[in-house]
Amino acid sequence: MADQGSSGISGIGIAAVFAGGILVWSGIKGTSVSGVFRDLIAGKDPSKLPQTTPVTIAGLVGVFNPLHLLSSSSGSSSSGKTTVIGSGQGEAFARSVLATLGAPQTAANIRSVMAWVQREGGGGSNNPLNTTLPMPGATDFNSVGVKNYSSIGVGIAATVKTLLGGNYSDIVAALKSGQGLCGRSYAGLSTWSGGGYSSVC
Secondary structure, X not given: OOOOOOXXXXXXXXXXXXHHHHHHHHHHHOOOHHHHHHHHHOOOOHHHOOOOXXXXXXXXXXXXXXXXXXXXXXXXXXXXXXXXXXXXXXXXXXXXXXXXXXXXXXXXXXXXXXXXXXXXXXXXXXOOOOOOOOOOOOEEOOOOOOEEOOOHHHHHHHHHHHHOOOOOHHHHHHHHHOOOOOOOXXXXXXXXXXXXXXXXX
């Protein structure tokens, strides 16, 4: 049996660092994750390749599963409920929602989506903003209809689809402007929260 307490470098750790590097580089260059991976395998220098299409959430979830970020011990309970998530986890969710929405990744946008997650205070599994949109494989988290989603990718898609559904145009406009949601009240936030709040920060 191998010595589990040895000081050698873990193969899983190396793989995680490699996958993280590919994810970060694809975001910086605005290329697909699969394209960066393909070019590395082919022996091409990704820094010399032209910028192509922006990374998509489908490509992101295909190589890197953000579910692990949102289901760590600090962000979930044994019942599968996603509770208030830490700042690093909230940032990953915020960035994914903004990317899928087509909104810029400004500090104001990221901070305000993270504040919104904290304002919601936890809820359905893989559903930090407590969306009620039915999706394949979703189950009810509570009697209001907040959903438990099968993966964080589904939860992000449901969140964005809800935002684009017509009742939240003021939220979408604020995020697409890059100015975020802080410092103002929004009718869309009041609708989203059932009248519970109209501002998040």
